Amino acid sequence: MAKTMTKSEIANTLADKVGVSKKQVNVFFESMCELAYKQAKNGFTLPGIGKLVLTKSAPREMVMRFGPDAGKTKKIPAKTKIKFRVAKAAKDAILAGKK
Numbered sequence: 090m091a092k093t094m095t096k097s098e099i100a101n102t103l104a105d106k107v108g109v110s111k112k113q114v115n116v117f118f119e120s121m122c123e124l125a126y127k128q129a130k131n132g133f134t135l136p137g138i139g140k141l142v143l144t145k146s147a148p149r150e151m152v153m154r155f156g157p158d159a160g161k162t163k164k165i166p167a168k169t170k171i172k173f174r175v176a177k178a179a180k181d182a183i184l185a186g187k188k
Contacts (some may be wrong), residue, residue, distance in 0.1 A: 137176060139176045147167055
């Protein structure tokens with residue numbers, strides 16, 4: 090199995106393919122990350138890859154299974170979670186040969 094590409098390897102590959110410098114690719118990555126962080130509450134889409142979204146979980150109760158509080162019911166408050174939903178195009182492209 091091939092190893093995962095590093096950020097530097099990705100930047101080199103994209104710089105060669107697009108015809109820009111590696112430094113410009115790294116500036117693009119940083120700018121895209123900043124934009125994604127700011128826009129996450131509204132949903133941030135990476136075309137052809139997926140969407141970054143915030144979801145809210147409902148408050149719930151759970152029964153403690155272990156430790157000194159075993160058997161007691163504990164309230165878990167509502168919270169906001171970050172999720173990444175993979176686009177259908179990406180799923181189809183990656184899993185095309187896996188059927």
